[in-house]
Amino acid sequence: MVRKSQQDKKSVYGAAPEQDPILSHTLAVIVDNEPGVLARVIGLFSGRGYNIESLTVAETDGSKKLSRITIVCSGTVHVIEQIHHQLGRLVAVHDVYNLTVEGAHIDRELALLKVRGKNDKRIEALRVADIFRARVVDSTLESFVFEITGSSEKVNAFVDLMTPLGLVEIARTGVAAMSRGKEGVHDGK
Amino acid sequence: MATKTSTKAKPKPNMQLVKAVSSSAAKKVQSAPVFEKKTLTGAEIVIQALVDNGVDTIFGYPGGAVLPIYDAIFQQKKVKHVLVRHEQAALHAAEGYARSTGKVGCALVTSGPGATNAVTGLTDALLDSIPVVCFSGQVPTFLIGTDAFQEADTTGITRQCTKQNYLVRDVKALAGTIHEAFHVAKSGRPGPVIIDLPKDVQFAPGPYTPPAQADLSRYQPRTMPDLSKIEDAVEMIANAKRPVFYTGGGVINAGAGASKLLTEFVHMTGAPITTTLMGLGAYPMSDKQFLGMLGMHGTYEANLAMHDCDVMVNIGARFDDRVTGRLDAFSPESKKIHIDIDASSINKNVRVDLGIVADSEEALRAMIAVWKKRKYKMDAGVMKIWWAQIEKWRAIKCLSYQKTDKVIKPQYALERLQYFLSKQKKEVFITTEVGQHQMWAAQFLKFDQPHHFMTSGGLGTMGYGFPAAVGVQMAHPNAMVVDVAGDASILMNIQEMSTAVQYRLPVKIFILNNQWMGMVKQWQELLHGERYSNSYTESLPDFVKLAEAYGGVGFRAHTPAELDDVIQKMLKTDCVTIVDVCVDQTENCFPMIPSGKAHNEMILSADAKKFDKTLV
Numbered sequence A: 001m002v003r004k005s006q007q008d009k010k011s012v013y014g015a016a017p018e019q020d021p022i023l024s025h026t027l028a029v030i031v032d033n034e035p036g037v038l039a040r041v042i043g044l045f046s047g048r049g050y051n052i053e054s055l056t057v058a059e060t061d062g063s064k065k066l067s068r069i070t071i072v073c074s075g076t077v078h079v080i081e082q083i084h085h086q087l088g089r090l091v092a093v094h095d096v097y098n099l100t101v102e103g104a105h106i107d108r109e110l111a112l113l114k115v116r117g118k119n120d121k122r123i124e125a126l127r128v129a130d131i132f133r134a135r136v137v138d139s140t141l142e143s144f145v146f147e148i149t150g151s152s153e154k155v156n157a158f159v160d161l162m163t164p165l166g167l168v169e170i171a172r173t174g175v176a177a178m179s180r181g182k183e184g185v186h187d188g189k
Numbered sequence B: 001m002a003t004k005t006s007t008k009a010k011p012k013p014n015m016q017l018v019k020a021v022s023s024s025a026a027k028k029v030q031s032a033p034v035f036e037k038k039t040l041t042g043a044e045i046v047i048q049a050l051v052d053n054g055v056d057t058i059f060g061y062p063g064g065a066v067l068p069i070y071d072a073i074f075q076q077k078k079v080k081h082v083l084v085r086h087e088q089a090a091l092h093a094a095e096g097y098a099r100s101t102g103k104v105g106c107a108l109v110t111s112g113p114g115a116t117n118a119v120t121g122l123t124d125a126l127l128d129s130i131p132v133v134c135f136s137g138q139v140p141t142f143l144i145g146t147d148a149f150q151e152a153d154t155t156g157i158t159r160q161c162t163k164q165n166y167l168v169r170d171v172k173a174l175a176g177t178i179h180e181a182f183h184v185a186k187s188g189r190p191g192p193v194i195i196d197l198p199k200d201v202q203f204a205p206g207p208y209t210p211p212a213q214a215d216l217s218r219y220q221p222r223t224m225p226d227l228s229k230i231e232d233a234v235e236m237i238a239n240a241k242r243p244v245f246y247t248g249g250g251v252i253n254a255g256a257g258a259s260k261l262l263t264e265f266v267h268m269t270g271a272p273i274t275t276t277l278m279g280l281g282a283y284p285m286s287d288k289q290f291l292g293m294l295g296m297h298g299t300y301e302a303n304l305a306m307h308d309c310d311v312m313v314n315i316g317a318r319f320d321d322r323v324t325g326r327l328d329a330f331s332p333e334s335k336k337i338h339i340d341i342d343a344s345s346i347n348k349n350v351r352v353d354l355g356i357v358a359d360s361e362e363a364l365r366a367m368i369a370v371w372k373k374r375k376y377k378m379d380a381g382v383m384k385i386w387w388a389q390i391e392k393w394r395a396i397k398c399l400s401y402q403k404t405d406k407v408i409k410p411q412y413a414l415e416r417l418q419y420f421l422s423k424q425k426k427e428v429f430i431t432t433e434v435g436q437h438q439m440w441a442a443q444f445l446k447f448d449q450p451h452h453f454m455t456s457g458g459l460g461t462m463g464y465g466f467p468a469a470v471g472v473q474m475a476h477p478n479a480m481v482v483d484v485a486g487d488a489s490i491l492m493n494i495q496e497m498s499t500a501v502q503y504r505l506p507v508k509i510f511i512l513n514n515q516w517m518g519m520v521k522q523w524q525e526l527l528h529g530e531r532y533s534n535s536y537t538e539s540l541p542d543f544v545k546l547a548e549a550y551g552g553v554g555f556r557a558h559t560p561a562e563l564d565d566v567i568q569k570m571l572k573t574d575c576v577t578i579v580d581v582c583v584d585q586t587e588n589c590f591p592m593i594p595s596g597k598a599h600n601e602m603i604l605s606a607d608a609k610k611f612d613k614t615l616v
Helices: A037-048 A077-088 A119-131 A152-165 B002-008 B015-029 B042-052 B064-074 B087-101 B113-127 B154-161 B171-186 B199-203 B227-238 B249-253 B256-269 B300-308 B360-373 B380-394 B410-422 B436-444 B465-475 B487-502 B518-527 B543-550 B560-572
Strands: A023-032 A051-061 A066-075 A093-098 A105-116 A135-140 A143-150 A167-179 B057-060 B080-083 B105-109 B132-138 B164-167 B192-198 B243-247 B273-275 B290-293 B311-315 B335-340 B354-357 B428-432 B480-486 B508-513 B553-557 B577-582
Touching: A023 A037, A023 A077, A023 A167, A037 A051, A037 A066, A037 A077, A037 B154, A051 A167, A066 A077, A066 A167, A077 A093, A105 A152, A119 A135, A119 A143, A119 A152, A143 A152, A152 A167, B042 B064, B042 B171, B042 B199, B057 B087, B057 B465, B064 B105, B064 B132, B064 B192, B064 B199, B080 B465, B080 B487, B087 B105, B087 B113, B087 B132, B087 B465, B087 B487, B105 B113, B113 B132, B113 B154, B113 B192, B132 B171, B132 B199, B154 B164, B154 B192, B164 B171, B171 B192, B192 B199, B227 B311, B227 B335, B227 B354, B227 B360, B243 B256, B243 B300, B249 B256, B256 B360, B273 B300, B290 B300, B290 B436, B300 B380, B311 B360, B410 B436, B410 B480, B410 B508, B410 B560, B428 B436, B428 B465, B436 B480, B436 B508, B436 B518, B465 B480, B465 B487, B480 B487, B487 B508, B487 B543, B508 B543, B508 B560, B543 B553, B543 B577, B553 B560, B560 B577
Parallel strands: B057 B080, B057 B105, B105 B132, B132 B192, B164 B192, B243 B273, B243 B311, B273 B290, B311 B335, B335 B354, B428 B480, B480 B508, B508 B577, B553 B577
Antiparallel strands: A023 A066, A023 A093, A051 A066, A105 A143, A105 A167, A135 A143
């Protein structure tokens, strides 16, 4: 494990830029739903220079006042490990699960897209939405609002296709994720 | 403006009357009620919770938003309040108190500027893992967010410089919050906690629950080591050819028991040991296995042993950049064991071969048990070779300096101070400010016990030492407390002279006065072409007169001949004393690992040509 990269480095602050590949990881963080928790989590990322790609948070257990934060973050294996431990030491954090390394998981995102157009473009938008199994949740004679759920990649692809068809506005929730299989994160607690 | 909210407060009941009526009811709640009344106000709950958490001294400064707490302090005798002259000093004093006693230090500041002044002290405590609980006043809840007078977003500002912080909006949650704050501050890796208390919450009557009833389940950091990993670690040590122990503040934070176990285990192995600045005193510095401090201004033998070792045993240290030097050349051939209570410290800066999350006392106890059970013994022949190498490094005498009888060398001043302190019958505590004098103090003063050396390691806060000494002296009224200072650092919290005089604290301030910001000058001399930008103090005060102006005593030594007399006089005074030691203005602190260099690229003398000036 001892790093022995002997490459000559000019920086006086020693450690050279990490050369390990940058990966995206999905973390599920169970926290007390109290003021300031989200700020502490976000402050940790900004203070230590970690990257957040997506973050969602909502209360998941009203009786115990627990919230679940799903964070998609990117970094080398070393950085992700650090993020995991740094989150774990916060007082209001109960558990941190790295869904990416703990086995197969599902991640889903919901997006609302407003598409404005007439005639062929309007029909084409509706056709593409059908292919993507997006639902129409609002409609005027000149516009649709589509609701689409799926992986971030699927949502990205849908957005790309809608752009030339009159896309005027997007709202995305960010990723919510869960491990596959029968095990639950609260098992044994 | 803020005082208008006091109309909400209930008038204080006649104390004697209440005493007669409610003594039986009060006994049900807790064994030693501070206030003889049935229902406490938020401010009184704070005091009761302090007492129940073992606090006898709190350092603070009043202001509009904490007046109810000051009123409660006035009406009791169990918690002594020490009035500092600046909130930063309150935090440093609490740190000094905490670090010299092993207890949680306490501070009390007002809203707005009180809280922002506390930020430096909180950050200092965070970086050095010192358990501190700070209470700050806040504008009443209904004014929060209105830019009210002396309002600051204290929890927002302090979020990144505290281990945990709280804004208590409901008096019902107050007692539980305070108990959790003390628990968080001292458990796991210790650190500062701030509790922000709006003024209306301080006035509001509320229930009090004692610490025993507090729910602390959500923060229970791991302290017991994984035994199989301990076995692996002990085996690695036993098979090592060139082992070295590298220990830090974690051993001191774990308590005196950890230091004893460390000494025992290091003696069992016969291996050399070096400690960080924060770890000084965890292992007796006069012991022959001790190599001195390591790092940027550590000893040659300590740093070379770190560089050339084959098994490194890090206990309670965090591979700080002042310790490791250039990371990719840091101890390249060694297997590294890292024992730390904070999982996020392991593999943070340096990748280790074996990381063990544990309290250092528990880990050491387990390691000793395994060592004894398996009857391990180091190979005497191999260790002899290793020690022979270390003795060669030692023979260089890296701390030697040019002696002269014309001018006082700072190292000489500290050697003489050490000489007279070692003859002291009183318990001796040392604090330092930050800079050259701090490094010289670490090199030349000897600490054989933990909790006797207080210094700002991680944050490097100039102005730390004097208020910390005030805190130490409050905790140990009969001890000899010396703040080794520089002429620049001491001015950063010189106002605490007033505190020391008010509470008759006989703190000794030993200023190594070279009229420079010495460490800044040293770097400018060695790395910036001797362009001394803003590091010379043109108009220093007359420190002797300054001490007298505050009501203390001042002495000055110009020549080596005067020094002994002045130190002896200083040690005999019974009030705050400044000793102005006029030292050699050209002296620099060596040895030194220039920033970004490896341990084996240490330089021993002031030859500027040896520095690579492109690396700054």
